[in-house]
Amino acid sequence: MLETLSEHACFGGVQGFYRHQSAAIGLPMKFGVFVPPQAKAGPVPALVWLAGLTCNEETFAIKAGAQRVAAQLGLMLVTPDTSPRATGLEGAGGADAAWDFGTAAGFYLDATQAPWATHWRMESYITQDLLATLAQHFPLRPQATGLFGHSMGGHGALTLGLRHPGLFASVSAFAPIAAPMQCPWGVKAFTGYLGADRSAWAAHDATELVRAGHRLAPGAPPLLVDQGEADRFLAEQLHPHLFEAACRQTGVPLLLRRHAGYDHGYYFIASFIEDHLRHHAGACAASSASNAATGTAFENR
Amino acid sequence: MLETLSEHACFGGVQGFYRHQSAAIGLPMKFGVFVPPQAKAGPVPALVWLAGLTCNEETFAIKAGAQRVAAQLGLMLVTPDTSPRATGLEGAGGADAAWDFGTAAGFYLDATQAPWATHWRMESYITQDLLATLAQHFPLRPQATGLFGHSMGGHGALTLGLRHPGLFASVSAFAPIAAPMQCPWGVKAFTGYLGADRSAWAAHDATELVRAGHRLAPGAPPLLVDQGEADRFLAEQLHPHLFEAACRQTGVPLLLRRHAGYDHGYYFIASFIEDHLRHHAGACAASSASNAATGTAFENR
Numbered sequence: 001m002l003e004t005l006s007e008h009a010c011f012g013g014v015q016g017f018y019r020h021q022s023a024a025i026g027l028p029m030k031f032g033v034f035v036p037p038q039a040k041a042g043p044v045p046a047l048v049w050l051a052g053l054t055c056n057e058e059t060f061a062i063k064a065g066a067q068r069v070a071a072q073l074g075l076m077l078v079t080p081d082t083s084p085r086a087t088g089l090e091g092a093g094g095a096d097a098a099w100d101f102g103t104a105a106g107f108y109l110d111a112t113q114a115p116w117a118t119h120w121r122m123e124s125y126i127t128q129d130l131l132a133t134l135a136q137h138f139p140l141r142p143q144a145t146g147l148f149g150h151s152m153g154g155h156g157a158l159t160l161g162l163r164h165p166g167l168f169a170s171v172s173a174f175a176p177i178a179a180p181m182q183c184p185w186g187v188k189a190f191t192g193y194l195g196a197d198r199s200a201w202a203a204h205d206a207t208e209l210v211r212a213g214h215r216l217a218p219g220a221p222p223l224l225v226d227q228g229e230a231d232r233f234l235a236e237q238l239h240p241h242l243f244e245a246a247c248r249q250t251g252v253p254l255l256l257r258r259h260a261g262y263d264h265g266y267y268f269i270a271s272f273i274e275d276h277l278r279h280h281a282g283a284c285a286a287s288s289a290s291n292a293a294t295g296t297a298f299e300n301r
Numbered sequence: 302m303l304e305t306l307s308e309h310a311c312f313g314g315v316q317g318f319y320r321h322q323s324a325a326i327g328l329p330m331k332f333g334v335f336v337p338p339q340a341k342a343g344p345v346p347a348l349v350w351l352a353g354l355t356c357n358e359e360t361f362a363i364k365a366g367a368q369r370v371a372a373q374l375g376l377m378l379v380t381p382d383t384s385p386r387a388t389g390l391e392g393a394g395g396a397d398a399a400w401d402f403g404t405a406a407g408f409y410l411d412a413t414q415a416p417w418a419t420h421w422r423m424e425s426y427i428t429q430d431l432l433a434t435l436a437q438h439f440p441l442r443p444q445a446t447g448l449f450g451h452s453m454g455g456h457g458a459l460t461l462g463l464r465h466p467g468l469f470a471s472v473s474a475f476a477p478i479a480a481p482m483q484c485p486w487g488v489k490a491f492t493g494y495l496g497a498d499r500s501a502w503a504a505h506d507a508t509e510l511v512r513a514g515h516r517l518a519p520g521a522p523p524l525l526v527d528q529g530e531a532d533r534f535l536a537e538q539l540h541p542h543l544f545e546a547a548c549r550q551t552g553v554p555l556l557l558r559r560h561a562g563y564d565h566g567y568y569f570i571a572s573f574i575e576d577h578l579r580h581h582a583g584a585c586a587a588s589s590a591s592n593a594a595t596g597t598a599f600e601n602r
Binding site: 010263 | 364571
């Protein structure tokens with residue numbers, strides 16, 4: 001059951017916002033979808049964007065200017081919300097007490113600690129409920145889904161991409177929280193959602209996942225990461241150099257671009273979003289071709 | 302005196318937000334400016350965007366995706382706020398009582414009625430204080446300024462463009478309130494700001510201005526107006542057909558484009574903003590060339 005909240009014509013396609021019931025989270029969740037004009041002729045690849053702290057399903061759709069390029073390349077853009085909402089935990093000291101934990105701060109993992117474990121299950125939501133709903137209700141080309149995101153959502157893109165290589169054909173990020181075990185945002189989130197035992201944290205830290213041997217799907221293009229050098233969170237929270245070192249040590253292909261003068265916001269993202277869409281579009285085309293070839297071979301047996 | 306509120310690298314240029322004291326309004330006013338990379342080499346043409354009801358100086362900068370094209374074409378983008386703020390008239394029944402009158406609803410005219418006449422002087426603000434501050438603090442090419450806007454700001458672009466042809470080299474609009482004397486938004490605003498005597502209203506109604514013989518600057522390109530056909534305000538509030546008829550009757554060049562399926566919002570604006578920037582860029586280039594020719598002739602005397 002998919003509820004349409006609004007739909008807007010946009011670059012010859014449709015930017016819509018929807019609500020559905022998530023079994024993983026146990027509550028309704030909102031998401032946005034841009035369907036490009038090419039979808040009238042058949043299924044298209046999709047890119048899932050994971051947004052950052054304080055954002056919601058509208059942020060990327062409003063601020064990134066990505067629909068123009070998606071309409072050129074024939075890409076669907078999917079923008080889930082950043083946490084469960086109206087969970088009943090909003091009271092004093094609860095989900096709304098901080099801007100970097102709880103509401104709009106799901107960190108794209110499944111919490112194991114009370115009271116968060118009941119609803120804060122964003123990893124299962126993204127990898128199961130959201131993808132299933134997309135496949136059911138939108139003209140999605142199978143096995144041609146890319147994943148990208150910003151800040152907390154960049155962390156989400158890297159970790160979910162590395163943890164679920166079968167689901168995502170390509171991964172990129174803007175200013176990701178690249179080593180969350182070593183920054184205040186990550187330590188706060190992991191302590192709250194996963195508990196004080198740090199042995200449970202590494203499975204949700206992109207730098208640690210790479211060190212432990214996790215890889216993107218075979219045939220995926222290099223990880224693309226853009227980082228502004230005037231980002232006020234760079235030194236304390238983001239640590240792309242640690243992720244870069246881990247990738248170098250383990251031979252993981254990474255294209256890390258540092259941009260002088262750019263900060264942490266969507267003016268930075270908008271400036272380079274076209275590069276990311278083209279990066280993913282190439283991967284989706286390759287993945288679809290490989291997939292189609294496999295399909296043909298199967299039919300010929 | 303110009304106060305910098307924030308500056309963000311964007312497409313090789315800078316998107317900034319500023320505050321200055323307006324003599325016309327008697328209060329501080331905020332505005333945004335995107336300075337394109339070409340401004341490092343010398344003055345550039347500017348486009349002033351007038352936003353609609355409920356908007357502010359950030360709306361266009363965040364939502365329209367115009368900086369990309371402005372950075373290609375070498376255009377400055379200027380986004381004033383939509384009314385005075387913190388006027389002391391916010392109390393019950395005052396400036397904040399409605400979303401379509403008072404705060405964020407200045408209608409780009411100088412009010413003559415109490416209590417609005419003290420601060421609600423947006424026409425003088427735009428045409429005097431804002432342009433003067435731009436000339437003083439930004440690398441603005443003289444006599445190469447275009448004017449455009451949306452909804453209430455489309456009304457502003459058409460009326461200020463027709464009332465001050467010496468200031469603006471080109472004019473365009475998205476979904477303008479094109480005949481405000483004949484719609485509820487316009488009647489409410491004009492009654493409040495200008496009084497019940499309708500004879501004072503025609504000077505601020507684009508359709509009436511065209512009928513009365515007002516014209517854009519000599520050499521200006523045709524008025525460009527984009528209108529979505531799924532715009533929920535089209536039938537009751539906007540009346541582009543009345544403006545179109547007035548232009549046809551009086552021989553005013555108008556390019557009115559109707560777009561099936563598009564609504565009143567920024568997803569519509571973003572879809573066609575590139576056309577507007579290119580429309581103005583052509584006019585600015587022509588105006589600058591003409592201006593340069595005049596300048597040369599003067600020097601040769």
